[in-house]
Amino acid sequence: MFQRLSPLKPYLARYKGRYVAGFIALLITQIVGITIPLIIKAGIDGMRRHVSGSELLFFAGLILGAALIKAIFQFWMRWILIGISRDIEYDLRNDLFAHLMRLSQRYYNETRTGELMSKLTNDLSAVRNLVGPGIMYSATTLVTGVACLTLMFHLDWELTLIALIPMPLVSIAVKYFGQQIHERFEKIQAMYSDITERVRENLSGVRVVRAFCQEEAEMALFDRMNREYVEKNKRLIWITSFLWPALSMLFGLSFLLVLIFGGWHVLSGRITLGTFMALNVYLMYLIWPMIALGYVTNLVQRGLASQGRLWTIFAAQPDIDDREVPAHPVTELRGEIEFRNLTFSYNGVPVLRNINLHIPAGRSVAIVGATGSGKTTLVNLIPRLYDAPAGAVLIDGTPIRQIPLQVLRRNIGFVPQETFLFSDTIRENIKFGLSEASQSEVEQAAEVSNLLPEIVGFPKGFETLVGERGLTLSGGQKQRAAISRAVIRNPRILILDDALSSVDTGTEEKILSQLTRIMQGRTTLMISHRVSTVQNADEIIVLHEGEIVERGTHEELLAMGGFYTELYNRQLIEEELEKEA
Amino acid sequence: MPEAFHEEEILGKAYDSRLMRRLLHYLRPYRGVVALAFIAIFFYGILQAVPPYLLKLEVDRYLDPAGRRQMPHFLLRLLSPNPFTGILEIALLLLLPCVLLAFALEFGQSFAMQLVGQKVMYDLRNQIFAHLQRLQISYYDRNPVGRMVTRVTTDVDVLNDMFSSGVVAIFGDFFTLLSILVVMLKVNWKLALLTFSVLPFIVLTTMAFRKAVRESYRRIRIAIARINAYLQEHITGMATLQLFNREERSYEEFEEINRAHMKAYKDSILAYGLFYPTVEFLGILAVAIIIYRGGVMSLRGAVTLGTAMAFIQYSQRFFRPIQDLSDKYNILQAAMASSERIFKLLDTPVTITDPEKPRELPEVQGRVEFRHVNFAYQDHHLVTENVSLVIEPGETVAVVGHTGAGKTTLTNLLLRFYDVTDGRILLEGIDIRQLRLRDLRSNFGMVLQDPFLFSGTIASNIRMGTPWITDEQVRRAAQQVNILDFIESLPEGFDEPVKERGVTLSTGQKQLLSFARALAHDPRILILDEATSSVDPETEALIREALRSLLRDRTSLVIAHRLSTIQNANKIVVMHKGRVREVGTHRELIEKRGIYYKLYQLQYKDQELPAVRSET
Structure with missing residues (x-):
């Protein structure tokens, strides 16, 4: 087991000192704790002997003193040992997130978000249970168990043995049923997400449901799932309502045995009444360790399994990083881009073939082509969302792998095909590109995209929340x-990357003229399906199945009568259409 | 991150009699079981007071005969004078049945109540789901799907806690505490009162602890929600994050949220760390009081050893009920918040319903009339204005117009997804508001612009839940819309699973499937909202052919995007800015050189190109 814990070692090691302090507190707590029944024993025996009131007061004081010491160290023990687990959880979560940010798109294409989330929540929590409560309860169980049993044997070994008869059953029951509960609970959770998904689907497809009069059928289906869910729950309920009463019964039987044999031993003079009482109290002390024994085993098992799953995240190596950056790398870019004999395959499927394209700094290039022709892939290679073969993509004559990622991406403004905004204010979403931006910079940026008038029109202006819980933007x-x-x-x-597809042509025109103005002397690459967007570019590239099939200026391409001309003709008609509306 | 993000996390008060009464109403069908559970928990509570008393009995009767004077006579007579036998009698005849009975009662009660909880949840979920099936589409427009899903799932589960472990257990704890107190007072009221002196401190500690923990739990819940939301969002948007060099900033943000989570937990650790030792200390304080005061009193013979020993055991049994009682506070609080949200949903009136005195629909020939129809979404401008339009039986009517012209609104009104603001819509001369919704809608077949598929199988997506559609009909429908070959090429044919909205199918295949669905339901009148998304030429040919068999001999209202569809229509209705501007055949409208002519130029003319080419 300790070997399997080894990935956690650096995290545990960080808190070595506190673990030691925690264990000392634990030791003191438990040792002082088990003296209390001995004092009670003395008190009871004292009462039997009719000792004086002051002597009784002394016993009472002694108990209180012990209880006070125990309480103080018990507090420390919990505070330190459980606290560490929250610290480790915090460290781990930070590290996991930092690691995730280093992983490339390739990883995210291959990993489902839901799965990742489950690791980051459920598995992380199971690991925390392992390093906190798991360790603490193991230790308390061990110390209390050993100490209590030693003293009990010392007081009356025969009675102790008899009283302990039902105890192993407790640990076994907790272990077995705990596992059962876990398994059945997992099944319920799975069913629960099925139900959730079904409801979501029904609600999203409400129009179809209504149009086809499927309400009753949907209700019947839901009822079936609902019923099955209840059935699954019943299987769990059975155990959960059985386990605790059964444990109480087992303890009850232990007490019953003590009542009989303890009583007999008192009668035969083997033990005093005080000892009889003390044994009763010790038995109570043993309740929790016996439960914990089974509980902790499950905790540890689950924790180790979760740790394995969690570490698959750390095992994923970042494949796009600065490993090829020389000692004195470039710090500024001019913006000259070159694709040199670029051939790129993804998962064995060739996406781009023999691309040779040189874009001098400050020029604009437009890329057109049918869906799936490789346009997006081509531009994704520039900020290294995916890695092109070494030396195939150069900026300012430097292979991009030799430019620090940070420098490379800092100099690129990227508008992806599918817009991803964060659930935050509009201001923060615009500032996402430049966190130190001032209000006037934000406003200017909003003006360039012609968004400013609309933002000003929102009741909360730039503070308007967007996303699922805020305003839904078009x-x-x-x-x-x-x-x-x-x-x-x-x-x-x-x-x-097709960044104006959902914008009407009037607005598009405004945005383009703004962009032309601010992009003076800067390099622009744009993908579009619209001639209106691309016609003013210095060069237009037509991609077809990963290859450049046409290239030139607007006029040159029109003269060719190829794909671009066809696109242009369609465009004309569409433009007229928009004017009609 | 803004606070509004977590509105659903905010909790209100723990008890609201109005809500509680309404919630308890759900227990009514199971009141017999609930009553039995109550009886069980009552006796269970009493039994909790027995074992320490038996200890006292044993000690006073046999082990320290000084106490015998104070025993009730019937017990003295009952038990054997022989101590060895007597002890055995106490254990086996008195304690053993007690232990077994307590087990049976607790198990039975817990099982019964959890079962009732499940049944209530089952009822509630069905009720909410059914209500959602009746609520008008405008409600769906206003409420995000995620929120409605939460009502059916998470909120109901929260209530489960209350029914299964809350309501009855509160009384259980109460009975336990009460019977312990009564027995102690009965045995020795003076020593009992002295022992009880720790009770107020326990109650106070517990209350203070509750308050602290509640606050930190609230923060924990918020922190967890924020961590999850942050992770979910930033994993989804990882490319954006990386492109904009936000790694450091995001790390800082995440670290902050993570730290808040850790801090909130540390606070709860602190609260627990203080609470448990304090309560344990108070328990031992009670023991100390019993040893000192009980000991002094025993010198005068006022307290027996058995009493002192039993009291020590009793004093250890106070705490659990008190702690449990305060645990229930959280459960109640969460339940109140959830039930408030659930009831709000259930109380949302259904505005589009069957009429009180529905008219019977005669055999539908397919005559549909829009008469001066106005429609506006709540306090918005008119989306359609004074629309009048007649569809004769067997006719195919194509509605054309620019985006936002109000075309889809017509179909929404026709199916009563919304009700007209002014004017009337008539089916076979009857105002559709006088018909049962089912009678109305079952005469229509609908194909949405974005085909919506459900998870299930290919067959279940064609048949849906309509029982009268046979396998043969499913098959024929698939054949008529040209998708049979594809379906049969699948490993499991019609039983091939369809996952999450049909991710494994192409756009064209999804469209054809939704055609098959409409066709299998053999509607009198077909409403077709043509998809705009482009598909490859082969699929396009399949779709065109499918459309032809779909529209053949059927009254249809088509929101058309295909030139071929329009040209095959009997009548073209041109909508512009919410009004019907032109009606006629393709030829008539072209000759008119009005809006349609322009639309045609812009939208449909280019579709002739491939056709022309393939002919040449």
Whole structure:
């Protein structure tokens, strides 16, 4: 077991001193604790002998003194030992998050968010239980168990043996039923998420449900799941309502045995009444360790399993990092981009082939092409969301792997195809690109994307919350917020991946002219399906199945009569359409 | 992160008689079981006071005969004069039945109440779900799906705690405490009162502890919600985070939330750390009082050794009920908050319902009429204005118009997803508001713009829950919309599982499946909202052909995006800014050179290109 704990060692080691202090407190607590029944014994025996009131007062005082010492150290013990587990949990959670931020998109494509979340919550909590309560209860069980039993044997070994007969059953029951409870609970949880998913689906598909008069059928289906859920719960209830009363009964039987044999031993003069009382109290002291024995075993087992799952996150190596950065790397970028014989495959599927493209700093290049032609992949390679083969992508003549990631990305303003905004205010979402941005910078950025008039129109302006719990922005508004977020960084390279698809052409025109103004002297790469977006670019590239099939200026491409011309013709019609509305 | 984020985390008071009465109402069907559980818990409470008394009996009767004077006579007579036999009698005839009975009562009570809890949850979930099935679409527009899901699931589960471990257990703890107090007073009221002197301190400590823990639990809950929300969001948006060099900032933010979580827990550790030792100390204080005062009193013969020993045991039994009682506070508080939210949902009136005196619908030929229909969402401007429109039986009517022209609103009104603001919609000459919803809707088949698939199988997505559709009909529908070949190519054919909204299917396949669904239900009138998303030419050909068999011999209202659909329509209705502006055939409208002509130029004309090309 200790070997399996070894990944946790650095975390445990950090709190070595406090663990030692905690264990000392634990030792004192338990040792002082087990003297209390001995004092009670003396008190009872004293009463039997009719000792004086002052002697009784002395016993009472002694008990109180012991209780006070015990209480103080007990507090310390809990505070230190349970506290450490929260510290370790905190350290671990920070480290996990930091590690996750180093992992590349490849990892996130292969890992389901739900699974990751479950590791970060359930498994982390199980590991915490292991290093805190798990360790503390193991130790208290061990110390109390050994100390109590030693004293009890000393007082009356025969009676102790008899009284302990039902005790192993307690540990076994807790261990066995605890495991059963856990398993059945897991099944219930699984069913619970099925039900949740079903309800979600029903509610999301409300129009279909109503249009096809499926309410009754849906209710019947829900009722079936609901019933099954109850059935699964019944299997758990049975155990949970059985376990505690059964344990009480086992303890009751122990007391019953003490009542009989203790009484007989008192009668035969083997023990005094005080000892009889003390044994009763010790038996009570043993209740928790006996339960803990079974409980802790499960805790440890679950904790170790969870630790294994949690460490799969740490096991994932960051594949995009600064390992190829030389000792004195570049710190500034001009924005010249070159793709040199770039061929890129993802999971064995070729996505880009023989791309040769040179974009001098300050120029703008537009990329068009059908869905799946590799446009997004091409631009994703620039900020190294995925890694192109070494030397295939260069900025300012330097292979990008030799540019520190931080420098590389700091100089890029990226507007992805699917806008991701955070549940925060509009201001924070725009400032996401530049955390030290001033209000006027935020406003300017909002103006570039033509979002400012709308923001000002919101009751709370820039403080408006967006996202699930706040205001739901339209697709176009989101895209424009994402543009603001990118331009506020004042980047050397601006990448727009179909970033105006949900914006109407009038607004698009305004945004484009703003962008042209602020992107003077900067490099711009844009992907679009619209001719209106791309026509003013210095160069337009047509991608088809990962290859550049047409390239040139708007006029040159129009003259070619290929894919671009077809796109243009469609565009014309669409433009007229919009004017009609 | 802003506080509004966690509105659902805020808890109100622990007891609200109005809510409680309403909640208890749900126990009514199970009142017999609940009553039995009450009786069980009552006797269980009494039994809790017995074992220490038996210890006293043993000690006073046999072990320290000085105490015998104070024994009730019937007990003295009952027990054997032989101490060895007598002790055995106490243990086996008195204590053993007690232990076994307590087990049976506690087990029975706990099982029964948890079962009742489950049944109540079952009832509640069904009730909420059923109510959601009846609530109008406008409610769905206003409330995020996630929130409604929470009502059915999480909120109900919180209530479960109250029913299964709250209500009855409160009385259990109360009975236990009461019977211990009564027995102690009965045995020796003076020493009992002295022992009770620690009780107020226990109560006070417990209350102070509760308050501290409640506060830190509130913070813990918020912190956990924030951590989870933060992680979920930042894992989903990891690319954005990395692109914008936010690693350090995000780490700082996360560290802060994480620290708040840790701090909140440390506070609760502190509270527990102080609480347990204090209560234990108070318990031992009681023991000290019993030894000192009891000892002094025993010198005068006022207290027997058995009494002192029993009292020491009793004093250790005070605490659990008191602690448990205060535990129930949290459960109640959470239950009140959840039930308030649940009842709010259940109290939301259903505004679109069957009429009180529904009219019977004659055999539907398919005549639909919109008569001067106005519609506005709550206090918004009119979405449709004075729309009049007739669809004759067997006709295919195509509605065209620019985005936001009000086309979809027409279909929503026709199915009574919303009710008209002014004007009337007539089916076979009857105002649709005079019909039962089921009678109305079962005559329509609907194909939504975004095909919505449910998890299940291919077959269950075509048939849905409609019992009269046979396997053969499912198959024929699939065949008619050209998806049979695809389905049969799947490993499990019609039984192939469909997962999460059909992620494994292509857009075109999903569209065809939703056609099959509509067709299998063989509606009199078809409402079709054509999808705009483009599909590959092969699928497009399949879809066109499928559309033809879908529309054949059927009254249809089509929100059209395909030129072929429009050209095949009997009548084209042009909507513009909420009004019907032009009606006619394709040829008539083209010749008119009005809005349709422009729309055609913009939206449909280019669709002729591939057709022309393939012909040449």
